[in-house]
Structures are given as C-alpha cells and as structure tokens.
Amino acid sequence: MAAISREEVAHLARLSRLAVTEEELDTFAGQLDTILQAVAQVGEVTAADIPPTSHSVPLTNVLREDVVVPGLTPAEALSGAPDAEEQRFRVPRILDEDVAS
Amino acid sequence: MTDLTKLTAVEIAGLVAGGETSAVEVTRAHLDRIAAVEGRVHAFLHVDTEGALAAARAVDERRAAGEELGPLAGVPVAVKDVLTTKGVPTTVGSKILEGWRPPYDATIVQRLRAAGTVMLGKTNMDEFAMGSSTEYSAYGPSHNPWDLDRIPGGSGGGSAAAIAAYEAPLAIGSDTGGSIRQPGAVTGTVGAKPTYGGTSRYGLVAFSSSLDTPGPCARTVLDAALLHAAIGGHDPRDSTSIPQPMPDVVAAARLGATGDLTGVKLGIVSEFVGEGAEPGVMAAFHESVDALTKLGAEIVEVSCPHFKYALPAYYLIAPSECSSNLARYDGVRFGLRVGDDGNRSLEEVMSLTREAGFGPEVKRRIMLGTYALSSGYYDAYYGQAQKVRTLITRDFTAAFEQVDALISPTTPFVAFPIGARTADPYQMYLADLFTIPTNLYGGPGISVPCGLSEGLPVGLQVMAPTMADDRMYRVAAALESAVGTFTPPAL
Numbered sequence: 360m361a362a363i364s365r366e367e368v369a370h371l372a373r374l375s376r377l378a379v380t381e382e383e384l385d386t387f388a389g390q391l392d393t394i395l396q397a398v399a400q401v402g403e404v405t406a407a408d409i410p411p412t413s414h415s416v417p418l419t420n421v422l423r424e425d426v427v428v429p430g431l432t433p434a435e436a437l438s439g440a441p442d443a444e445e446q447r448f449r450v451p452r453i454l455d456e457d458v459a460s
Numbered sequence: 461m462t463d464l465t466k467l468t469a470v471e472i473a474g475l476v477a478g479g480e481t482s483a484v485e486v487t488r489a490h491l492d493r494i495a496a497v498e499g500r501v502h503a504f505l506h507v508d509t510e511g512a513l514a515a516a517r518a519v520d521e522r523r524a525a526g527e528e529l530g531p532l533a534g535v536p537v538a539v540k541d542v543l544t545t546k547g548v549p550t551t552v553g554s555k556i557l558e559g560w561r562p563p564y565d566a567t568i569v570q571r572l573r574a575a576g577t578v579m580l581g582k583t584n585m586d587e588f589a590m591g592s593s594t595e596y597s598a599y600g601p602s603h604n605p606w607d608l609d610r611i612p613g614g615s616g617g618g619s620a621a622a623i624a625a626y627e628a629p630l631a632i633g634s635d636t637g638g639s640i641r642q643p644g645a646v647t648g649t650v651g652a653k654p655t656y657g658g659t660s661r662y663g664l665v666a667f668s669s670s671l672d673t674p675g676p677c678a679r680t681v682l683d684a685a686l687l688h689a690a691i692g693g694h695d696p697r698d699s700t701s702i703p704q705p706m707p708d709v710v711a712a713a714r715l716g717a718t719g720d721l722t723g724v725k726l727g728i729v730s731e732f733v734g735e736g737a738e739p740g741v742m743a744a745f746h747e748s749v750d751a752l753t754k755l756g757a758e759i760v761e762v763s764c765p766h767f768k769y770a771l772p773a774y775y776l777i778a779p780s781e782c783s784s785n786l787a788r789y790d791g792v793r794f795g796l797r798v799g800d801d802g803n804r805s806l807e808e809v810m811s812l813t814r815e816a817g818f819g820p821e822v823k824r825r826i827m828l829g830t831y832a833l834s835s836g837y838y839d840a841y842y843g844q845a846q847k848v849r850t851l852i853t854r855d856f857t858a859a860f861e862q863v864d865a866l867i868s869p870t871t872p873f874v875a876f877p878i879g880a881r882t883a884d885p886y887q888m889y890l891a892d893l894f895t896i897p898t899n900l901y902g903g904p905g906i907s908v909p910c911g912l913s914e915g916l917p918v919g920l921q922v923m924a925p926t927m928a929d930d931r932m933y934r935v936a937a938a939l940e941s942a943v944g945t946f947t948p949p950a951l
Contacts, residue, residue: 363831367831368827371827371830371831372823372827373811374830374834375783375823375827376807376810376811376814377814377815377818377823377826377827378808378811378812378814379815379823383823387823387824387827390884390885391824391827391828391831393884393886394775394824394828394885394886395828397772397775397886398773398775398776398841398845399772399841400769401772401773401841401844401845401848402840402844403769404769404844404847404848404851406844406847406848406850406851409847409850409851410847410850411846411847411849411850412849412850412853412900413670413846414670415656415657415670415853415900415901415902415926416656416700416702418657418699418700418703423696431564435563435564436563438561438563439560439561439562439563439794439795440792440793441791441792441794441795441796441797441800442797442800448792450792451804451805451806451808451809452802452806453806
C-alpha cells in the first residue's frame with residue numbers, strides 16, 4: 360500500500376506554498392512514497408519511554424549583555440528586497456480587492 | 461620555480477611570513493590555476509578576483525609594516541556558498557537567491573578575514589546543502605578531479621573539488637549529514653565536522669539548525685586543524701555556540717603526526733562493517749586498521765545498535781527543520797519574486813516564487829518535513845525520530861566509555877558517475893549512511909584519505925566525543941603519517 364497519495368502530496372504542496380505542476384505531482388507522489396516507506400523504519404524502535412532529543416547542546420536561556428551594538432542600516436536591510444518603498448518592504452496585495460477598495 | 465598551488469597552507473604561510481613570496485603572488489598563482497581548470501572542474505559559483513587581490517595586498521602591507529602575521533596569513537581559502545559574504549554573491553546553490561549580495565559577513569568569514577586568509581570565491585554546492593553529489597546545484601554539478609565524469613561528493617563538492625584540483629589549499633564547508641566528510645572521502649582530501657556548537661552558525665544559511673555545522677576542508681590534517689582553530693570557538697551571535705574554549709586541535713594534529721598512537725583505544729562500529737559498503741572501500745578500510753594497529757592503537761569492535769536507524773531518523777528530522785527554515789523564502793525580504801503583476805495576492809506570488817526558485821530535491825524535503833510535522837503524523841514520524849536521536853546519542857555515550865574514538869569508512873562507496881543516483885532520491889541518501897549518526901549526536905567527525913579503490917579515493921572516518929575534536933585530529937594525523945596523501949592525475 361502506498362504511504363502517501365497524490366491528493367495528499369497536492370495538499371502538502373499547498374501548505375508548503377509551492378505551486379507545483381501536475382507533472383511534478385506525479386513524480387513527487389512516487390518519490391515521497393518511496394522515502395516515507397524507508398523512513399517509517401523508525402517505528403520499529405521501542406521508544407515509548409525514551410525522551411526526545413531536539414538539540415545536542417543543552418543550553419537554555421542564552422542571553423547577551425543589554426548593550427547597543429551596531430546593526431544594519433535600513434538601506435542595508437532593504438538592499439536585497441525585490442521591492443521596497445519608504446524604508447519598508449513592499450509586498451504584493453494581501454487583501455481581497457473588494458475589501459481593499 | 462615552486463608551484464605555489466601545490467603547497468600546503470603551512471608551507472604557504474611560512475613563505476609569506478619569511479618574505480620568500482608575497483600573498484599577492486600566492487593569490488595570483490591560485491587565480492591562474494582556477495582560470496586554467498575551472499572549465500572542467502566547476503568548483504566555484506563566484507570567483508572574487510578583485511576582493512582576493514585586495515585582501516592579499518593588505519597582508520603584504522601588514523608584513524611590510526612589521527606586523528606579526530597569524531599562522532594562515534596570506535593563505536587562499538575557498539568558501540562554500542552557504543556562508544554570507546558582505547557584498548559578494550551568496551546563492552546557496554539556489555535560483556531563489558540568485559544575485560543576492562548579503563549586507564553582512566558570517567562570523568566564520570569575519571574570522572577568516574581577521575586571520576589574514578585570502579578568500580578566492582564561493583564554491584558550488586547542492587541547493588541549500590541538500591544532496592551528496594552537487595548534482596542538485598541549480599548551477600550545474602562540480603566534477604571530481606580524480607575522474608571528471610564522477611561526482612565530487614556533496615553537498616560541499618565544490619569546496620572539496622577546489623582543493624583536490626589545487627585551486628585552493630583550504631576551503632570551508634558545512635556538514636548537516638556528511639556534507640564536509642563525504643566530499644572529502646571521494647576527492648582524497650581531509651574534511652572535518654567540528655562538534656556542533658564549536659563553530660558559529662551566524663551567517664550560515666540555515667538548512668537544519670540542530671545539525672548544521674560549518675568546518676574545514678584541506679589536503680592535510682594539520683592544515684585542516686589550523687583552519688579549524690582559526691574559525692572555531694564561542695560566538696555570542698550564535699545562541700547555540702558552546703561558551704567554552706575549544707580543544708587544541710593543532711597540537712593534537714602535530715602529536716598525531718609523530719605516528720605514535722600508543723595508549724589510544726579505537727572502536728570499529730560493528731554495524732558499519734557488516735553491510736552496505738563496497739568491497740574496495742572495506743579493503744582500504746581494513747588496511748588502514750592494520751596501519752593504525754602498527755602505530756600502537758588498540759582496536760576493538762563496538763556495537764552501536766541504533767545506528768541503523770540514523771538514516772531514517774535523519775530524513776525525518778532534517779526535512780522537518782528545513783520545511784520550517786525555508787519558510788523565510790517568501791519573495792519579500794530578499795531573493796527572487798515571481799508573478800507579482802499587481803493583481804495576484806501575496807500567497808499566489810509566494811507560491812509561484814517558491815515553485816520557480818526551488819529545485820526538486822528542496823521541494824521534496826520541504827513537503828516531506830511538512831508531512832512529518834503535520835497533526836496526525838507528528839508522533840509517528842518527527843516525534844519518534846527525536847526519540848531515536850536520543851538512543852543514538854546513548855549508543856555514542858556507551859561506546860566512548862569503552863574507547864577513545866570510533867572509526868568507520870566515511871562513505872559506503874567511492875565517487876559514482878554523474879547521473880547514477882538522481883533517478884531515485886533515496887539511493888542518493890545512502891551516501892551519508894556512515895556520517896549521519898555523528899550529526900544526530902552532535903560530536904565531531906573527520907574524514908582522512910586512507911587508500912584507493914579502483915583508482916578512486918577512499919576515506920576513513922574518525923568520530924570522537926563532543927568537545928573532544930582534538931582526539932580525531934590526533935588519530936587522523938597519525939593515519940596520514942602512515943598512509944601518506946593522495947594526488948589525483950594531472951588535469
């Protein structure tokens with residue numbers, strides 16, 4: 360049985376904000392199925408009582424001295440932006456047209 | 461006259477410091493070499509000729525003014541395109557960052573500049589460091605100097621190819637699942653993954669933040685150790701950076717080079733010698749084990765029963781972290797924006813931008829990670845993988861109660877032909893079978909050339925406990941003193 364369907368892959372692509380093509384969906388569905396069947400091996404391990412590790416370095420609440428250090432100027436911070444205006448990142452339309460008008 | 465490109469970093473720094481050559485001469489020699497072989501090797505995505513010569517002139521001026529120079533002053537270095545370089549293009553091998561010139565230097569790049577090294581340019585890599593061959597670079601693969609029809613490993617294949625082809629004596633890589641060590645193994649060069657937290661991630665474009673570790677690539681163990689010492693150590697700008705002094709890796713490499721491993725106990729990971737590796741790789745490995753025994757090391761077999769689950773655990777953890785990290789490529793703050801016609805919504809533009817900007821392997825991993833983190837699958841996939849990570853860490857801890865360091869082949873197979881593993885993505889993942897456990901544990905690992913199989917290089921991996929990077933350098937340098945270095949055929 361397949362671990363993942365073409366419809367599920369289409370859903371994942373939407374969640375991932377990837378406008379994939381129909382052809383890509385066919386390819387990815389097969390490849391992700393192969394990968395998922397392989398990585399599902401982790402389920403063989405008895406680990407109910409084992410704590411999870413998210414990180415190998417046990418550091419918590421790393422703080423710095425509360426002193427001002429030089430940062431980027433607005434021009435530097437915006438230097439790579441596809442579009443900028445009045446020292447701000449300019450984004451495409453975020454509201455529906457009838458709401459915006 | 462001496463061919464400056466064939467020298468080690470130690471030799472170059474010595475000649476520059478002694479006034480027998482200049483940093484500018486050294487830099488010109490390497491730029492000439494790049495011009496001569498890049499058409500065939502394609503190690504670089506960007507060569508910064510002007511920046512390199514300016515940095516070299518600055519070193520020569522400091523020397524002329526009588527300033528004391530550091531141990532790597534005047535030595536050229538190639539930097540993987542995963543580190544930000546102020547004003548110098550940084551693409552991470554992806555179309556989504558094509559043309560981006562970062563407004564700041566990564567900490568490692570700052571330290572390279574402070575050490576007086578000369579950055580030649582940025583090296584090719586699999587897109588976002590996801591891959592084992594550089595074939596997933598959006599700018600075409602690099603070629604292995606040992607056989608130009610074969611891969612130089614990945615993701616840091618550009619850095620490894622550059623040093624194997626004598627385009628640079630030193631390079632920086634980054635290792636999330638083996639991306640420094642596996643390219644080192646298949647190009648006959650040395651690649652070291654430091655302890656996680658031992659080298660700064662500030663300015664390292666994030667792939668999987670709990671695993672990503674920048675580190676050194678070189679043609680000799682001592683050169684790698686000197687580069688490691690120059691870039692490593694605590695960085696307040698990286699909150700996962702370990703606030704402790706690093707072990708003296710340079711002294712360890714010099715000690716190892718004496719060829720005496722008396723009193724050192726090494727463990728062969730039994731799970732890694734039974735299956736999975738090519739016979740030629742195993743033959744070279746076993747010869748190296750004999751060599752290490754002759755140097756005085758005591759060698760035993762150690763079982764690490766959960767290592768066989770490292771690859772599946774990694775391919776849940778790394779894609780999960782990547783699906784979150786790569787959400788920043790939204791077409792707003794930097795990089796590509798596609799389809800913004802004034803009518804399309806932010807979400808449509810974002811989806812078109814990411815579709816156009818990311819290659820297939822990156823898309824696969826983003827979707828895989830999104831799946832593993834989604835409600836209903838989280839416990840069975842990501843949650844379970846994190847528990848397996850704990851068990852792998854416990855395997856390492858138990859092993860290091862018995863031995864000083866672990867050894868294995870670095871990678872199961874020698875450099876494969878370009879195109880051989882791209883049809884089935886999982887076949888590509890197997891290249892990192894032996895390197896991944898170390899990333900999940902967080903300890904250091906190094907690949908050192910140990911022999912040839914059918915004329916292609918084989919690497920031996922030394923894995924050490926967290927913050928005991930010096931141990932792996934000692935063992936690697938000792939093996940190098942016994943088996944020597946390996947030179948590819950002339951290009």
